[in-house]
Amino acid sequence: xxxxxxxxxxxxxxxxxxxxxxxxxxxxxxxxxxxxxxxxxxxxxxxxxxxxxxxxxxxxxxxxxxxxxxxxxxxxxxxxxxxxxxxxxxxxxxxxxxxxxxxxxxxxxxxxxxxxxxxxxxxxxxxxxxxxxxxxxxxxxxxxxxxxxxxxxxxxxxxxxxxxxxxxxxxxxxxxxxxxxxxxxxxxxxxxxxxxxxxxxxxxxxxxxxxxxxxxxxxxxxxxxxxxxxxxxxxxxxxxxxxxxxxxxxxxxxxxxxxxxxxxxxxxxxxxxxxxxxxxxxxxxxxxxxxxxxxxxxxxxxxxxxxxxxxxxxxxxxxxxxxxxxxxxxxxxxxxxxxxxxxxxxxxxxxxxxxxxxxxxxxxxxxxxxxxxxxxxxxxxxxxxxxxxxxxxxxxxxxxxxxxxxxxxxxxxxxxxxxxxxxxxxxxxxxxxxxx
Amino acid sequence: xxxxxxxxxxxxxxxxxxxxxxxxxxxxxxxxxxxxxxxxxxxxxxxxxxxxxxxxxxxxxxxxxxxxxxxxxxxxxxxxxxxxxxxxxxxxxxxxxxxxxxxxxxxxxxxxxxxxxxxxxxxxxxxxxxxxxxxxxxxxxxxxxxxxxxxxxxxxxxxxxxxxxxxxxxxxxxxxxxxxxxxxxxxxxxxxxxxxxxxxxxxxxxxxxxxxxxxxxxxxxxxxxxxxxxxxxxxxxxxxxxxxxxxxxxxxxxxxxxxxxxxxxxxxxxx
Numbered sequence: 016x017x018x019x020x021x022x023x024x025x026x027x028x029x030x031x032x033x034x035x036x037x038x039x040x041x042x043x044x045x046x047x048x049x050x051x052x053x054x055x056x057x058x059x060x061x062x063x064x065x066x067x068x069x070x071x072x073x074x075x076x077x078x079x080x081x082x083x084x085x086x087x088x089x090x091x092x093x094x095x096x097x098x099x100x101x102x103x104x105x106x107x108x109x110x111x112x113x114x115x116x117x118x119x120x121x122x123x124x125x126x127x128x129x130x131x132x133x134x135x136x137x138x139x140x141x142x143x144x145x146x147x148x149x150x151x152x153x154x155x156x157x158x159x160x161x162x163x164x165x166x167x168x169x170x171x172x173x174x175x176x177x178x179x180x181x182x183x184x185x186x187x188x189x190x191x192x193x194x195x196x197x198x199x200x201x202x203x204x205x206x207x208x209x210x211x212x213x214x215x216x217x218x219x220x221x222x223x224x225x226x227x228x229x230x231x232x233x234x235x236x237x238x239x240x241x242x243x244x245x246x247x248x249x250x251x252x253x254x255x256x257x258x259x260x261x262x263x264x265x266x267x268x269x270x271x272x273x274x275x276x277x278x279x280x281x282x283x284x285x286x287x288x289x290x291x292x293x294x295x296x297x298x299x300x301x302x303x304x305x306x307x308x309x310x311x312x313x314x315x316x317x318x319x320x321x322x323x324x325x326x327x328x329x330x331x332x333x334x335x336x337x338x339x340x341x342x343x344x345x346x347x348x349x350x351x352x353x354x355x356x357x358x359x360x361x362x363x364x365x366x367x368x369x370x371x372x373x374x375x376x377x378x379x380x381x382x383x384x385x386x387x388x389x390x391x392x393x394x395x396x397x398x399x400x401x402x403x404x405x406x407x408x409x410x411x412x413x414x415x416x417x418x419x420x421x422x423x424x425x426x427x428x429x430x431x432x433x434x435x436x437x438x439x440x441x442x443x444x445x446x447x448x449x450x451x
Numbered sequence: 452x453x454x455x456x457x458x459x460x461x462x463x464x465x466x467x468x469x470x471x472x473x474x475x476x477x478x479x480x481x482x483x484x485x486x487x488x489x490x491x492x493x494x495x496x497x498x499x500x501x502x503x504x505x506x507x508x509x510x511x512x513x514x515x516x517x518x519x520x521x522x523x524x525x526x527x528x529x530x531x532x533x534x535x536x537x538x539x540x541x542x543x544x545x546x547x548x549x550x551x552x553x554x555x556x557x558x559x560x561x562x563x564x565x566x567x568x569x570x571x572x573x574x575x576x577x578x579x580x581x582x583x584x585x586x587x588x589x590x591x592x593x594x595x596x597x598x599x600x601x602x603x604x605x606x607x608x609x610x611x612x613x614x615x616x617x618x619x620x621x622x623x624x625x626x627x628x629x630x631x632x633x634x635x636x637x638x639x640x641x642x643x644x645x646x647x648x649x650x651x652x653x654x655x656x657x658x659x660x661x662x663x664x665x666x667x668x669x670x671x672x673x674x675x676x677x678x679x680x681x682x683x684x685x686x687x688x689x690x691x692x693x694x695x696x697x698x699x700x701x702x703x704x705x706x707x708x709x710x711x712x713x714x715x716x717x718x719x720x721x722x
Contacts, residue, residue: 197623313688
């Protein structure tokens with residue numbers, strides 16, 4: 016199985032190195048064509064923010080597909096091969112298969128159980144299929160490999176709890192908000208502070224449908240700049256106590272050394288007329304919100320420790336599912352290997368059927384020569400009869416050969432078939448056949 | 452045959468209870484759709500059992516404790532089946548055991564006509580009882596929604612955020628379910644009581660205010676009215692109060708039923 020993967024990921028290289036290897040969708044098509052020109056039979060390029068991987072299948076004659084892959088990626092990144100080698104990994108055959116299955120199942124992801132990788136692998140595969148010009152890029156082996164991988168990824172997601180619960184502080188905040196408010200569409204939020212954490216929070220809230228997001232910061236210019244960039248609304252810090260009572264979610268991430276939101280301030284802002292809950296996310300260190308705020312009726316207060324505990328609990332639950340995911344991956348590997356082994360007897364089957372067909376044609380022709388009185392339709396009927404007879408006779412040996420090869424008895428059964436059918440040691444290889 | 456059909460429905464409900472309990476213990480997140488299928492099958496068999504009862508005894512299963520309980524269980528199932536298609540399907544974890552208990556009690560008593568005389572009959576009687584049962588079924592749904600709201604609220608407030616948090620729907624979804632149950636149940640019960648009052652006055656010439664049935668009906672109606680009143684208050688945590696009221700209201704109706712049946716009903720026909 017001349018299959019290989021060459022890649023770089025968050026496990027082997029820091030971000031500043033990884034980003035040099037990124038291949039966007041446009042460049043990917045050109046890269047795949049270059050690979051075909053080099054001589055690869057099949058190739059798929061997977062490029063995400065955490066990994067760039069080149070899955071390829073070379074003809075048997077190709078000396079080392081891995082080396083060529085390393086050279087290809089190094090050239091793309093503009094890094095000398097000897098330097099790139101420190102960050103790149105190469106896996107062959109069964110190792111490459113297992114790696115892809117682990118990747119698609121998110122066991123190799125930065126956050127175990129993250130959902131995006133399944134879609135990213137699917138997109139990479141579909142992109143390679145679209146780039147196909149009929150002769151190269153994605154053929155039967157990579158096609159079967161990626162389809163099996165996507166099925167394995169789907170099973171891991173549906174049959175395990177690997178993706179259950181939020182796995183980052185912003186997503187944990189959103190999970191909480193959804194339980195408190197249901198759908199977040201049409202909700203409003205007030206973000207205190209305009210640093211990196213505030214920006215992340217605004218992006219998460221916006222992504223989940225929060226329509227009106229206000230930003231307040233001690234430096235008004237910074238609040239305005241963040242608001243402009245993230246489609247939010249900058250407000251003056253002095254207006255914050257008044258606006259507190261009008262929003263559903265408050266996220267505080269200032270660098271103030273003292274409490275920014277006091278119990279009295281929140282109680283005053285909420286007054287007696289408010290009927291909807293208020294969610295306060297204190298994601299600052301030191302904390303921005305007085306602890307007593309959480310004791311107010313209808314106010315839900317979570318600090319960075321609470322959110323981290325949610326994340327850690329979820330991640331722990333995810334880790335406990337790894338064994339089950341590994342089991343599904345192993346089943347997928349066995350399925351792919353069985354299919355691939357069965358492919359190896361295809362040349363033998365072809366040879367066997369070719370020999371039988373030659374005999375059939377010769378014998379039918381000889382018989383028909385002595386039956387000149389037959390009409391053309393009778394002759395066709397006899398041709399069809401012999402063809403059907405041959406197919407029926409060969410059906411069982413063909414199926415048994417494939418089954419035996421899939422079970423790993425390929426060598427033994429091949430020898431037996433050659434002996435029984437009087438075939439020579441045919442030179443056909445799996446690369447020569449195009450059968451799926 | 453009738454009893455067998457009721458028993459099959461009970462088995463399916465118990466299966467749905469078990470599936471819901473497993474998915475809760477599993478901690479996978481919100482309730483799966485599998486119990487909805489079991490509930491749907493159970494409801495279909497239950498409906499067939501009620502039809503078979505009507506055909507066999509030539510009367511609707513609305514008179515006598517066992518037939519009444521089986522009809523009430525069916526109406527709660529119908530409400531639950533509708534919710535099982537939405538985000539609020541985890542209320543099944545409260546309602547399916549309740550349905551199972553009602554049906555099991557009915558089966559133990561024996562689902563057959565009681566033979567007790569009834570004060571009035573015909574289509575109006577059937578409407579009266581059916582609408583009253585819709586009211587009680589809606590109150591059961593409001594109770595389940597309220598109970599789960601309080602549990603979810605406590606999880607969120609205490610930052611426990613474990614299995615209960617994962618399994619239960621959002622607070623607004625539970626609040627909305629409780630509110631919709633009241634909106635359906637209160638008018639149904641009001642019309643039921645109006646029909647009952649009109650016919651009692653017509654046949655007996657008086658409302659019979661000491662009749663346990665009448666007392667229970669009035670208690671239930673007042674409870675419903677109180678539940679609505681709670682929702683109309685402008686309190687800051689009105690949703691939580693409404694959830695609490697739903698739970699307390701259901702318990703008041705249940706306790707008053709048991710008290711009236713044990714101490715005041717005598718030998719009269721009384722659900």
